[in-house]
């Protein structure tokens with residue numbers, strides 16, 4: 313009766329991985345219960361997500377071959393673009409098909425953009441050359457039928473560049489979710505297993521410093537100004553203060569991403585019998601909603617949505 317917030321299946325988005333060339337899905341070692349999907353098993357996962365009433369699925373591609381510029385990301389026959397079309401068909405208009413728009417899954421060096429050599433002779437990410445790749449990637453994803461693009465690369469001005477290119481090409485209705493406040497976090501560790509990416513160096517030059525709270529407001533303002541329809545805070549649990557700030561001031565809906573490391577910690581503790589798995593999942597997502605997230609991306613989305621559909625003792629919904 314006195315609850316201030318609730319979790320509803322329609323608040324949840326399931327991130328899913330699809331790997332090129334797989335005939336059977338493979339479990340990710342550091343994310344027990346999460347699969348690298350084949351194209352066929354992806355269709356089933358999308359259809360189950362729709363049956364559970366989720367808001368959407370966020371697709372990540374795992375290509376068979378990588379190169380310096382991430383060619384697989386812009387190839388219409390690249391795994392992510394094929395998976396988008398598969399998911400749109402399997403979803404049948406019942407949920408939002410979202411695609412990760414970033415190069416790190418597709419580059420051989422593991423960075424979110426293309427590299428240049430700086431004055432000291434070191435390889436660094438080239439922000440503006442990367443924007444050109446993001447524009448091509450956005451067009452490929454929109455042509456494949458994606459409803460929403462998740463701009464997760466943290467390049468400056470990526471939202472504006474992609475919005476302009478989509479509008480010009482007739483994709484005015486493709487929605488943009490900007491990972492506005494994305495921190496350079498250790499909690500993305502298991503994700504690298506999931507997409508089989510090895511990173512040379514770190515992402516401190518383009519992702520945010522975990523020490524910075526105020527900077528999130530500047531990042532959000534820039535993305536909203538450039539046309540973001542939804543803004544994201546990521547990771548979720550270690551950044552609830554940032555999430556609460558952004559939720560209090562954002563002009564657009566706010567998403568939070570409960571990332572791979574957050575997932576792995578709860579699963580590992582539960583597997584050891586150190587924590588009640590179901591209650592930990594329910595409480596963590598509830599806390600993310602309480603801090604102000606309208607949408608929560610979580611690897612437990614389908615399972616949690618099914619629990620939410622269970623009748624309460626008095627027969628009412630949760």
Ligand code: PBG
Nearest residue numbers: 414416464499500503571572573
């Ligand atoms: C970038 C991207 C990452 C995650 C989502 N999108 C990796 C990174 O920025 O290092 C991490 C998600 C997770 O850890 O669950 N494509």
